[in-house]
Amino acid sequence: MDPVDNPYQPSAGVRPRELAGRGRELSAMDVLIGRSERGFVSQSLILTGLRGVGKTVLLNEFARRARERGWIVAQIEGPSDFEHADGALRAKLARGLHSSLREALGRWKKSDLLTRAAGALKSFSLSVDPTGTWTIGIDVAVATGRADTGQVELDLPELAIDLGTAALSRGVGVLVCVDEMQQLSRTDLAAVCSACHEAGQREVPFYVAGAGLPNLPGVLADAKSYAERLFEYSRLGPLLPIEAAQALRVPAEAQGVQWRRNALDLAVAESGGYPFFLQTVGRHTWDAAVGPTYISLDDARVGAALAAQQLDRGFFQSRWDRATPYQRRYLTAMAVDGEGPSSTSTVAHRLDRTLGALGPVRAELIARGLIYSPEHGQIAFTVPGMAGFIERVEP
Ligand SMILES: Nc1ncnc2c1ncn2[C@@H]1O[C@H](COP(=O)(O)OP(=O)(O)OP(=O)(O)O)[C@@H](O)[C@H]1O
Ligand SMILES: [Mg+2]
Structure with missing residues (x-):
């Protein structure tokens, strides 16, 4: 069938046409947002799982939902193994919060709390951004004595309180999404924990949504012994067969194409329910299918074989080559x-x-x-x- 119409998108962080089987995690985020807006405190959320299981996609969806509610949202990623881990959090947050806060400054009525929060972000950013790029458009004085000790574990909680207090006054909250969170240095992780801890105690709506490999809970516990009480952990695994089938079926149906039952079963089994593999099998099966209205068992056999070849040549081989x-x-x-x-x-x-x-x-x-x-x-x-x-x- 025409590859131009192919609805499957194997990639990194690209929202699938059908975000299957993640209802529990999505409603946890909705509950966090809803509770926060009613003045209740929740635990921050941490997603863990293997590569390609759909962590980034979910984190993006969390951010989208919070933004839609008018929250201050920053999205950052832990440092890769080529980047310096030290100080990464401050630099990335300075950048990540900049546009969201600028937007709030434009949208919200001026208030002392908002000015204070903007001043705190400015002083928080100063040491990693001496030229002031990430404070452009934030026309307030640097808040001296706020978030400016140079020690991220002291500064981040202050920034979190100031931002969260300003957000609270507008009936919203602050959400910082951290992808590849296991890559943050121990100091940075401790700072994140301290910020959540302090904000929680003061009933200030500052939350973190983190995603990382399955070792993340352990890494967080090493950084702060109380971490396991701050966060609600959710381990993402492969999709259940019924969910995996839905991830394949729904996007095709939207284009008037039906998967034959046995074709669907084969594709689901071949992918093991892993989202990235599902998208890859779906993509190759669609391209290989004769069409135009259904996908047969033979189509799925060809698609699965091509997908396996491509995964071997790309997904797996690239990792093998790096070793x-x-x-x-x-x-x-x-x-x-x-x-x-x-x-x-x-x-x-x-x-x-x-x-x-x-x-x-x-x-x-x-x-x-x-x-x-x-x-x-x-x-x-x-x-x-x-x-x-x-x-x-x-x-
Ligand atoms: N619930 C889902 N249903 C269907 N497809 C999904 C689902 N979640 C993710 N995908 C697809 O799987 C692929 C991988 O998703 P994503 O990049 O979010 O994984 P990840 O866990 O962040 O991987 P990594 O650890 O490598 O960063 C994407 O192509 C995405 O569209
Ligand atoms: Mg990811």
Whole structure:
């Protein structure tokens, strides 16, 4: 069928035509917004899951909903392994809050609280933005003595209180969305926790919606012992078969195309319910289908085979290529356990090395985002299906 009409969009962070199976998370956000607007305090929300499971898409949707309610919203991403982790949060927040606050300054009636919040953002930004790019259009004096100690763990809570208080006076709140949150430094994570903690105690509506790999709750707990009480964690897994089927069926139906039952079952099974894989199978199946009104089992067979080839060449291969030969040996030793997790001592045993000798290679693979530690002494792939790929390239 015509690829121009193809409704499937395998990508990163691109909203799918049908956002299937995430009702619980979406209503948690709606409840947070609704409660906040009625003066109640909630826990901030954290989404965790493997690569391609749909974290960024959900976070974007959270931001959209909060913005629609007139909230002050910033969207930032933790530093990649090429960026400096130190100080990343302050620089990114300065940028991220800038446009949202400018917009509020334009929209809202001038008030002392708003001026104070803008002044606090300005002084918070000063040290990372000496030229003042991210304060352009915020025509207030720097608030001396607010958010300007240079220590993010002291400054962020002050900024959060000032922004949240200004938002509260307008009946809205502040939402900071942090993608790839596990990449923030420990200091930055501690600052985020302190800000949420302080805001909660003062009943000021400042919330964080975070997303990251499954090790994020552990990383947060390391940064602040009370973190697990600040956040409501939601682990995103693959979609249930019925949800995965819906993610494929609905976008096709919107274009007058029906999936045959057996074709749908095959595509769902091949994707394992993983959103990125679903979009990839859907895309190839559509392009391969004879059409024009339905998708047959044969179409889905061809689509699934093409999708698997493309995933091997792109999604998996790109990660494999980024690893050094020594790192690949480590990954191959892990792949024996399938989807895992693997015990680090078992992997060491397989490689005939001591645990300590493998510490550096393990740390490098974690820093590159290829593996993560679900709990002490364990290690797992961040990408679903990686073990199967390794079996295919290193039989
Ligand atoms: N609930 C869903 N239903 C259907 N498709 C989805 C759903 N969630 C995400 N997708 C699709 O899956 C793909 C991956 O989504 P997304 O980029 O949000 O994943 P992610 O978890 O942020 O991955 P990463 O860890 O690599 O950043 C996108 O193409 C998106 O359109
Ligand atoms: Mg993402």
